[in-house]
Amino acid sequence: MRSHSVRHGYLVGPGGGRLHYLDHCSDHDGTSSTGSTDGTGGTGGPRETLVCLHGVTDSAWVWHDVAAALTGRCRVIALDLRGHGDSQWSAAHEYGTAEHAADLAALLGHLGGGPFHLAGSSWGALIALSHAAALPEQVRSLTLVDIEPSSGRSETDVPPRPASFVRHSAVAAWERAYAPHAPALLTELIAAQSVRPGPRGLLYRKHNPYFLSRWPFRSDDHWAELDAVTCPALVVQAGKTSVRPSVTRRMAARLRHGAHTEIPESNHTVPTDAPDALAGALRAFLA
Template sequence: MSALAESAAVRHAYFSGEAGEIHALEFGQDSTQPPLLLLHGVTGSAWIWHDVAQALGRRRRVIALDLRGHGQSGRSASGRYATDDHAHDLARVADQLSAPVIDLAGQSWGALIAMRYAGSHPGKVGRLAVIDVEPSFEQAEDAIHPRPRHFKDIGEVMDWERSANPPTPESLLALWARHSVQPAGHGGWERRHDTFFFERWPFRRDDLWATLPSLHMPSLLVHGKRSFVREPVMREMAATMPDARLIVLEDCGHLIPLEAPQALAALLEEHFA
């Protein structure tokens, strides 16, 4: 498997979180710009951001986090995985960075976490990017579409991910497939996140509509045209936020950092300049 050889130069970092360590991938170096933190969605990890972070890291320090319960970050024994729990972890990471201001980009659940943090920490977030999410949900938190838990080899992981996210560049697909799983105790490979997320997605309880008017920082909303996220809802979000604009990527689904990394990196580079 050649996935690891495709990775850009990256540093691993660990921060103290409420449920254990928070693992992160770091790209780039400190600059005059605030550090840019990237947050993934449910069942994802920092590696989803690899190509985007590599591009953005040419000019600044970029930190992609593994949310608690995902990737190499700690698990919550009591199942404390609400959006507020993740926002508390983000606050602890921001404090440990000792930066007066940070920039934030979140995809799906990561965007909800970013908005929750930005709304409760006025003046701490310089610029914000919200990628393919709605601020409230009609589905129950336990209404989860079945996903495979176990794979016999990495090739099988790649086949599944390719079918789920067909536009993804092959090198990024291989990298994500390898880092989305871990060796299973009974042989083969299993998903690298808490099994809790096969049963419940706590963010389905969220309603952030009342938070949107308080997000005064310049904000970019990005929507994938083929996503299940509804474009009219994201347009209403942009209209509700004081300083926001929406960009729609035509040939893209929900996992935009995987499916359209170059286009997303270009949008983020312009927005966070």
């Protein structure tokens, strides 16, 4: 499998850890490329920028197909949250939503320009919401994908998932079960990018094992932040998920310039399970 054109960028976050992001290029040539980025994305001038944030135990790569569909519309940046992907882990387990939001603010400062379009899936949506509420002047639009502002579950109420795999085919099989409607090539790409070789010849998940037992955002309450968002905002509801439509509609109604849309054939991992539908919703929203 091969990705479309993408460049890798790095910065040091406010906690001193290295952060990694993907800069999806508009000059598609069907191959992957690497290198540093500047404020224009290397494409000849500044454009509107969409910054995408993934959910817990995922990585920036889950946005690959959505980004590929949108790069003609805007520059698309996808961040590896701290403790995930190729971003550094926190030795002190500083993984609260506030810490991630501080990393996002550092990334936006690093990119320059703005204001920015923000899109977040699951935990990434709560991080984007926190930033939009705290610094509304930096946010042109906000997209919140399949999340509720608060949860009745404990931080330690985490579904079981493997920490390692014997071979790549086992990773790909797990990803297919996790996002059963995802395009086959996207599943293979995420399977390749979500693990790294390690001891005993196994493939290990590229996230801190901390997230196998604790999801800090489960203790959050972000309802009041919805009132502070001043930009246009889109709330996306997946059709096959435990996230309740009654709650996401209430979110959209509470936002000052809120809209609501549903992607009925997707599970919770919308960027991978239904990338074309999500890209279409974003394209219409950003028009």
